[in-house]
Amino acid sequence: MIVVTGATGTVGRPLVELLAAQGVRLRAVTRSTETAALPAGVEVVVGDPARPDTIAEALDGASAAFLHPRAVGDAAFEFAKLADGHGVRRLVALSAINIDDPLTAQPSRFRGDRNREAEHAVVDSGLEWVSLRASSFAINVLQSGWNAQIRAGDVVRGPYAEFAESPLHERDIAAVAAHAFLTEDLLGERVELTGPESLTHADMVRIIGEVIGRPLHYAEIPAAMVRQGMVARGFPEDFVDSLLTRYADGIGQPAPVTDWVEKILGRARTFAEWAADHAAAFRN
Numbered sequence: 001m002i003v004v005t006g007a008t009g010t011v012g013r014p015l016v017e018l019l020a021a022q023g024v025r026l027r028a029v030t031r032s033t034e035t036a037a038l039p040a041g042v043e044v045v046v047g048d049p050a051r052p053d054t055i056a057e058a059l060d061g062a063s064a065a066f067l068h069p070r071a072v073g074d075a076a077f078e079f080a081k082l083a084d085g086h087g088v089r090r091l092v093a094l095s096a097i098n099i100d101d102p103l104t105a106q107p108s109r110f111r112g113d114r115n116r117e118a119e120h121a122v123v124d125s126g127l128e129w130v131s132l133r134a135s136s137f138a139i140n141v142l143q144s145g146w147n148a149q150i151r152a153g154d155v156v157r158g159p160y161a162e163f164a165e166s167p168l169h170e171r172d173i174a175a176v177a178a179h180a181f182l183t184e185d186l187l188g189e190r191v192e193l194t195g196p197e198s199l200t201h202a203d204m205v206r207i208i209g210e211v212i213g214r215p216l217h218y219a220e221i222p223a224a225m226v227r228q229g230m231v232a233r234g235f236p237e238d239f240v241d242s243l244l245t246r247y248a249d250g251i252g253q254p255a256p257v258t259d260w261v262e263k264i265l266g267r268a269r270t271f272a273e274w275a276a277d278h279a280a281a282f283r284n
Contacts (some may be wrong), residue, residue, distance in 0.1 A: 004026060005027060005079075010137060016039065020038075042044075062083075062086065063274070064092065066181075080127070093118040107242040119190070128188075163200060164253065172193070191264075205218040
């Protein structure tokens with residue numbers, strides 16, 4: 001039995017789908033069953049991983065658990081201790097490739113991700129552990145609103161056209177996580193996961209255009225204008241400032257690229273493949 005926190009999220013949902021397809025018994029933890037819509041046979045448990053006492057019973061009889069840094073939040077160490085007390089033998093944490101950077105230089109912290117704490121909690125748990133240090137998710141471009149701009153025209157306006165990422169397909173992260181549960185290969189590893197190529201913002205927009213058959217291009221606009229727009233759309237100011245500082249500091253530097261995904265899975269999905277999988281989001 002594997003317990004998955006963050007089970008209806010970007011990584012948790014495909015992880016649940018992959019494990020369920022292989023016949024693994026699962027308990028999927030969610031705050032609401034209304035949006036679960038998980039595969040048949042998956043046991044859905046309502047609770048809040050950030051308050052581990054609310055999901056203690058879900059850990060009964062479990063051999064392993066997936067620790068999602070946003071779902072568990074500041075309770076990562078409490079969750080790991082509770083899991084140990086319930087006989088869980090293996091913890092797999094989703095973390096981030098930048099967790100050794102200063103906390104103010106980790107934008108996702110300001111949206112609730114506790115990547116550093118998630119890794120430290122599993123490493124210090126005394127249990128078998130794996131930490132998946134993921135680079136930027138390709139799906140973040142939807143969060144940035146590129147899809148709405150592309151549906152409206154052929155230009156994506158944003159900051160720092162030459163800032164580069166190595167965007168990861170969320171299904172590759174999930175597949176590596178499944179491998180971490182089903183094999184011994186990654187035990188005790190801090191696995192640095194990236195997409196297979198370093199791409200600038202301008203590159204990514206061009207590739208989306210090639211996939212959907214339209215000549216798209218990226219138009220750089222001042223960071224101050226971007227900040228104003230993101231804050232107006234409800235993003236936390238600290239998150240926006242950290243993100244834009246990260247972009248500014250990274251201009252002219254290629255994003256790190258590792259071969260972990262390819263070594264583990266035998267291939268790594270490209271950004272073009274991600275765009276093809278999500279093409280409907282960019283079409284009217």
